[in-house]
Amino acid sequence: MSDYQYDNQTVKGFILSSIFWGVVGIVVGLLLSIQMWSPSHNFPPFFTFGRLRVVHTNGLAFGLGIGAIFGISYYILMRLTKRPLLFPKLARFHLHLFNVAIALAAVSLFAGMNQSLEYAELEWPLDIGVVILWVIFAVNVFGTIIKRKEEQMYISLWYIIATVVAVAVLYIVNNLSIPAGLFKSYHLFAGVNSANVEWWYGHNAVGFIFTTPILAMFYYFLPKSTGMPIYSHRLSIIAFWSLTFGYLWTGAHHLVYTPLPDWIQTLAIVFTIFLIAPSWGSVVNGFYTVGADWSKMRTNYLTKFFIWGIAFYGLQTVQGPTQALRVVSQLIHYTDWVPGHVHMGTMGWVTMTVAACIYYIIPKIYNTEIYSEKVANIHFWLVLIGQLMFSITMWITGIQQGAMWKAVNPDGTLKYTFMEVLSKNYPYWQLRTVAGLIFTVGMLFFIYNIHMTIRKGKALVAAKA
Amino acid sequence: MANSVLYKNPILFAVVVTVVVLIGTVVTLFYPMMTAEMHPKLEGLKPYTPLELAGKDVYQQEGCIGCHTQTVRPLKAEVLRYGEYSKAGEFAYDQPFLWGSKRTGPDLARIGGKYPDAWHQMHFEDPQSFFAESNMPKYGWLKNNKLNPSDVEAHMKALGFPYKPDEITALNGKSELDALVAYMQVIGTAVKKPAAQTE
Incomplete structure (x- = not known):
């Protein structure tokens, strides 16, 4: 086929590692969902809700998310530059360091080393490790692109470059802290300023971990797996620049009605509404791409992962901006609505897209076909049902919570105590556990399918040798 | 293009x-x-004492922000439920801020002085004995973790908070639970508050 070797081992290593950390994160998530309605399932000190929650979020954002991003970005990078990675040994070291870092991160969070900055909980020695990981990634990304054998840089490379740059800025600034011992530090910023920095980071971590690298995958693998070119190159250019420009203004929509200066909140809300446009630029591009031949939804099992994935991205990027509006925020902020929103993005958009990429990559590496399209379809329907049930349940209970918290009697006193509102959540929280179980079973089908494909591939390689 | x-x-x-x-x-x-x-600071706001800071560290260590907020929004029902809405100048010594993003449990911005110390001690040990339907984990085990005064002193120095040597020696024998209760009692006390009408 070609006279050079792609470093498939590193790509595969990252993919399998990310699946492993994903399983850890999902299992922890299930236990958390049970603890919500059964406090006797807290096992102090390591398995209490407060400590486990950050293991869940970090395990999935950094273990599953970043692991998949590293591996799949390397895969895309080699194809779009038509050359191997510039530093393949460094990439291999990157993989090992990544797994060591995630393992240490999990241990430190179980031990209660927690900066209490959401999505930036890791203490300063691990922050330095994360920065090293990121620099290694950046060196290989830029080195490989500079030495590429293809003149144009395809859209996916733009999104990967934006990810590398933006995450570096965000992560370093928000993690600036005053060390107070080997495992303890204090944020360099205080009070409202600390809040502003944290949510500038927190929201853009969503933007540049759960959005731009996943769009890089989407723009590469959708045309690859359907054989249809992206609908509009011009639209993808407009969407790219307006997304990267608009995102960084919006963090303060997490701080609506807090003591943060009003003008920062308002500016954030305005730009959040603006972001609907570039987000839907990619949604429209995805739909119109497949729109050339909708029968692909039936005939090509990967198409529905990508199309439903981008559909959830579309829903996510309308729901999110709606939540930023003051009139909506006052009702749903701090309620279970918000985890419902987040999980549509992570379980719908991110996990579906990543899973589809892995379904594409693993058979390619072994020069074979997927083990079973039927199993992939069962996986698809289970995660779809699990995720919808999760999100819808949380939206309902969130609205109920918000409405009961603010309900007042005719004489102006509050209608419900906090406990009365909380006790109404239990049936929904129990349903959420069921939803999580359905999703988990779906993911087990996925893992089984990947495992069997690798086995099949290895047998083929052995037969040839 | x-x-x-x-x-x-x-x-x-x-x-x-x-x-x-x-x-x-x-x-x-x-x-x-x-x-x-x-960078606003209320006149009545004081830096944390060593015991209070140790309690705030425990609050961070146990991930309390996962379920509790510390900011009352300027909304009618919220002020009725929790008390005076939060002011920007209340948080000058919070590095990081601990406003949180989810209220599985109630907001704590005005918890300081609301109940006696013994209430908190007993509630941390067994929240369900106070509120049968509460889903809060039990935190009585924090009693077994004794504070390390030299660590707390290092933390005070890192933040540049003033303290007297006897405040550090007074930490000997104190537990993480004692510290957490001391922290509860100081939250939001820089603002004079009208009494909340209900829980």
């Missing part, structure tokens, strides 16, 4: 992307950081 040199030169592309992401960052983050409105 797509044929421009921008899409052929990765370094130029990275520089342009950096500028593009920094515009919003400068306006909404770096600029306000340099103004006084981002």
